[in-house]
Amino acid sequence: MTTRIRKIGNSSGIIISKAMLDQLNIEPKDELELYVEGDKILIKKVKQPREGWEEQFKNADLLEGEEDLMDFNNQFDDEEWTW
Structure with missing residues (x-):
């Protein structure tokens, strides 16, 4: 899958397909960790x-x-504990 960076206010973002989110069991408002590797x-x-x-x-x-x-x-x- 390819996508383009999109302008979102002062930031940028990408759209992730529903099929890919379903495959990874990611739903709206889930917390995600992003990191760079190479x-x-x-x-x-x-x-x-x-x-x-x-x-x-x-x-x-x-x-x-x-x-x-x-x-x-x-x-x-049964005998000693007071309830």
Whole structure:
């Protein structure tokens, strides 16, 4: 894909096709990191802390049965703890 630099106020910008944004899972208002490597400008989506963790835990079956932990009682909880 080729594009041209466009004047945007006092700055310049480029248009990135919807197909390319979809391929990279980039949506409006996503934060992007731009940096120069040699004679190239590289654009990378900034990942949020813990992004994708829930999906990875589900894939590893680590969240399965999590609700069972809430029903775990012990002697201290039953006899000594004041709610």
